[in-house]
Amino acid sequence: MTIDTERRIFVAGHRGLVGSAIVRELQRQGYPTVLTRTRAELDLFDARAVNQFFADQRPTHVFVAAARVGGILANSSRPAEFIWENLVIETNLVHAGWKHGPSKMLFLGSSCIYPKDAPQPLHPHHLLSGPLEPTNEWYALAKIAGIKLCQAFRRQYGCDFIAAMPTNMYGPNDNYHPDSSHVLPALLRKFHEAKISGATEVVCWGSGNVRREFLHTDDFARAATLLMDRYSEEQFVNVGSGTDLTIREIAELVSEVVGFSGRIVWDTSRPDGTLRKLMDSSQIFALGWKPQISLEEGIRATYGSIFGNGKNRVLGKPLVEVLPVDGP
Secondary structure (H helix, E strand, C coil), X not given: CCCCCCCCEEEECCCCHHHHHHHHHHHHHCCCCEECCCCCCCCCCCHHHHHHHHHHHCCCEEEECCCCCCCHHHHHHCHHHHHHHHXXXXXXXXXXXXXXXXXXXXXXXXXXXXXXXXXXXXXHHHCCCCCCCHHHHHHHHHHHHHHHHHHHHHHHHCCCEEEEEECEEXXXXXXXXXXXXXXXXXXXXXXXXXXXXXXXXXXXXXXCCCEECEEEHHHHHXXXXXXXXXXXXXXXXXXXXXXXXXXXXXXXXXXXXXXXXXXXXXXXXXXCCCCEECECCHHHHHCCCCCCCCHHHHHHHHHHHHCCCCCCEECXXXXXXXXXXXXX
């Protein structure tokens, strides 16, 4: 495929799980101008700074991967952060993309935008059809606002702003913090620490019966760049693997990959969250994309790169010092 070497591509949130994967994919494809900024270089909470960056750099394509993210505990204990920070980031980026465009923009949401009891598999027309899952409603509301923001600017100003809703993702540059990580990195850390300490059991949250779908970020990055090239509609697009497993099955797989030989105990006093979140990804499949990395292969590669060969470190730091890897 011939690439457009004139593109000036800005990846907001390039150090996070998803943004770093998009940068790797753009570099693999050979794009010469991929713009990135750390928080110290560009504060996405500062509208004036964001507008100045767009005015100076004139990005032609923008991936909005910057966000405040986290698991059930983080969402439940820090609701103000999750709604306010995400609203401010997306508002500043979308407004600047319109004011200093034309830029094509891909906004990245989350499967948690869907109602708690939405029919399965989750389809875009289920959005706003019922109450949200209480354990992540603040994040979900911010992401729904981002979708609607892109649609509003498209309708009123003709901006080529699109949105994609990925399922649960994992891979390099994930967040392993014990209080704010998502389920898969949390399980990897929990089972690894149990193995290292010689523990005889690992306690996991909930019943283990809820079902979740997972996707490696390298697979998602291929989908995101495909959508940027070939999609231009108001309706957002789901991006998932097409299959799901119970959290119990995930925990057993992680236990096997890590090499933990003890037993798994389920703490049913802890919340499960939404019972199932399998996405209808037929639209992205129809565009010719399919995931290439199996869940077991992806988990083994992720674990080996972070904890393998006797390592007791995450992202180059001792486990006890790891901080969340999220945000812009």
